Amino acid sequence: MCLKDGLTRQRLNKRLRKAQLGNLGDVEPVGEGVFEMREHFGPGWRMYYVQRGATLIVVLGGGDKSTQQADIRRAIALAKSLED
Numbered sequence: 001m002c003l004k005d006g007l008t009r010q011r012l013n014k015r016l017r018k019a020q021l022g023n024l025g026d027v028e029p030v031g032e033g034v035f036e037m038r039e040h041f042g043p044g045w046r047m048y049y050v051q052r053g054a055t056l057i058v059v060l061g062g063g064d065k066s067t068q069q070a071d072i073r074r075a076i077a078l079a080k081s082l083e084d
Helices: 005-022 065-083
Strands: 025-033 034-041 045-052 056-063
Touching: 005 034, 005 045, 005 056, 025 065, 034 065, 045 065, 056 065
Parallel strands: none
Antiparallel strands: 025 034, 034 045, 045 056
């Protein structure tokens, strides 16, 4: 994600720090082992990840509600490439 808005970047980074501490918050599975962390501000930010093992989480990308379906397809494709 390339974010020009500093406040949005700060809020999403804060969410990632919480996830590092084990608090994933509002999360939904989107298919094929990929999960969506949802942030309810602005245009509805989403971050996509897979979990490998007990603690390793790989962030695959993100976007907002307007690009959600394309972002999910991209995240699933990236997750599959990690398995190769």
